[in-house]
Amino acid sequence: MIRVGIAGSGGISYAHANAYLSLKERVRVTAVSDVELERAEALAKYIGGAKVYSNYEDMIENEDIDAVDICLPHHLHKEAILLSIKKEKHIICEKPLTISLSDAEEIESKVKGSKVVFLPAHTNIFIPSTQEAKRIINTGAIGKVLTLRTTDCFRGNVTGWRTKKELMGGGELIDTGYHPTYLILYLANSEPVEVFAYMERFVQKMEGEDTALVLIKFKDNSIGLIHSSWAYDTPYGHQYFSVSGEYGELFGGGNKIGLKMYGWPETKKELTWKDGFLGEIEHFINVIEKKEKPIQTIEDSLKVMKVITAAYKSVEEEKPIRL
Ligand SMILES: NC(=O)c1ccc[n+]([C@@H]2O[C@H](COP(=O)([O-])OP(=O)(O)OC[C@H]3O[C@@H](n4cnc5c(N)ncnc54)[C@H](O)[C@@H]3O)[C@@H](O)[C@H]2O)c1
Known part of the structure; x- marks a missing residue:
């Protein structure tokens, strides 16, 4: 025990x-x-x-x-x-x-x-759609990964320590935005080499940003887009991803996964739910x-921290940051 x-x-x-x-x-x-x-x-x-x-x-x-x-x-x-x-x-x-x-x-x-x-x-590495997407990507069914998008958005009400940059380490990106960051790195199967970001504080009363859009260039030339916000809710639930490959696109979130092979109808599946925390x-x-x-x-954590730190630097310096 x-x-x-x-x-x-x-x-x-x-x-x-x-x-x-x-x-x-x-x-x-x-x-x-x-x-x-x-x-x-x-x-x-x-x-x-x-x-x-x-x-x-x-x-x-x-x-x-x-x-x-x-x-x-x-x-x-x-x-x-x-x-x-x-x-x-x-x-x-x-x-x-x-x-x-x-x-x-x-x-x-x-x-x-x-x-x-x-x-x-x-947590989101352990949810069914992530594991199924990773499995399908690794079979080669969608071919080489071209672009990836991960989204985590919901309208929050930010209070307490989350309003202070020195306690947070930033704003929304280093909090909820951390999820779509490790997720995109996990699905990419390549190393991030450059990061460019825009961030804004649209509605929340906090020192850091409440919304972040982060572009990542990977070593294999694939491109990722992280979209994360506490300023608004998105349709289709608050967490989802899509991965476009040479032959088809995977999309999903939670226990749902879809596959659209180009030129063919899309197929959708509901997987057996398993809680990410469990x-x-x-x-x-x-x-x-x-x-x-x-x-x-710990290497995965460090990689996430490198991307997020580069995203903050990109906003500060208004240019892409090489990793
Ligand atoms: N995986 C997810 O989806 C998810 C969701 C929410 C929060 N989180 C993470 O979980 C962590 C906590 O977030 P939360 O929303 O539960 O925050 P919270 O403010 O609700 O809880 C943090 C608790 O820590 C306590 N605390 C402060 N100093 C302490 C000390 N010295 N010893 C013991 N306790 C102390 C606070 O009093 C508070 O009750 C953060 O890292 C956050 O990013 C993850």
Whole structure:
């Protein structure tokens, strides 16, 4: 039985908690923490009991746990990861890795120099349409990938630490925009070499951008477009992708996937639904227990951070940025 401590008992910790509850034969949340103690108490109650700490530092230092699940505001990810490594705890960490590229590079070398398992919580990698798209791309059915588009847009109401650049590491792109970034890199099957971006703050009251459009040029000459926003809702759901290849186009999101071979009618399929949080946490346990090969690694996190940092630099300097 793997024992987990959750660092931060806010909104997303409940999505993680649900996954742990579904896997209760293999993993147990034995400790939770939050500086707002009532949040930690509520989470402990929700999962049927756990030791409650008033901050993540005390929990990681003192509790006999095997792994830490980091659900903290962005500016605390780095210190929580470093402390977990020091105490030899495995780590699953919510996005983003850190709030700066230099911190991300430091973390990468610390993780690589340690024996702990590190899994970035790249939730959308684990949803059925992503896995099916990757499988179809790898069969060669759509031929060489030409262009890719990933979208994650919803009208939010940004408050609290998310309004501050120094706590976020930027704006929407490094928060929700992190999902379509790791997704496009995962589907691309090539290395990003250049990034160009436009960003705006249209409606939200926050220091950073609420909308980002990011173009990526890949080494194999394919081109990606990330579209992410907290300013508006999109039709067809808030997260979806499309990949145009030489012979056909794949499109999907959630548990839906479609394929349009050029010159032929499109086909659509509904896949068996599996929650991305359940998928990532089950994978985390499999990597620890069964030494399963991690689907996403610290290198993938670093690559995402490089693209996002280049996108911010591109906006600042009003030009494309070579990676
Ligand atoms: N995968 C997803 O779809 C998804 C969705 C939302 C958020 N997230 C990520 O999850 C993380 C948390 O986001 P959230 O929306 O749950 O934020 P939140 O503000 O709801 O929760 C964060 C919690 O951390 C607590 N905290 C602050 N300092 C602490 C400390 N020293 N020790 C313990 N707890 C402390 C806060 O009091 C708060 O309750 C972020 O990294 C965010 O990007 C991911």
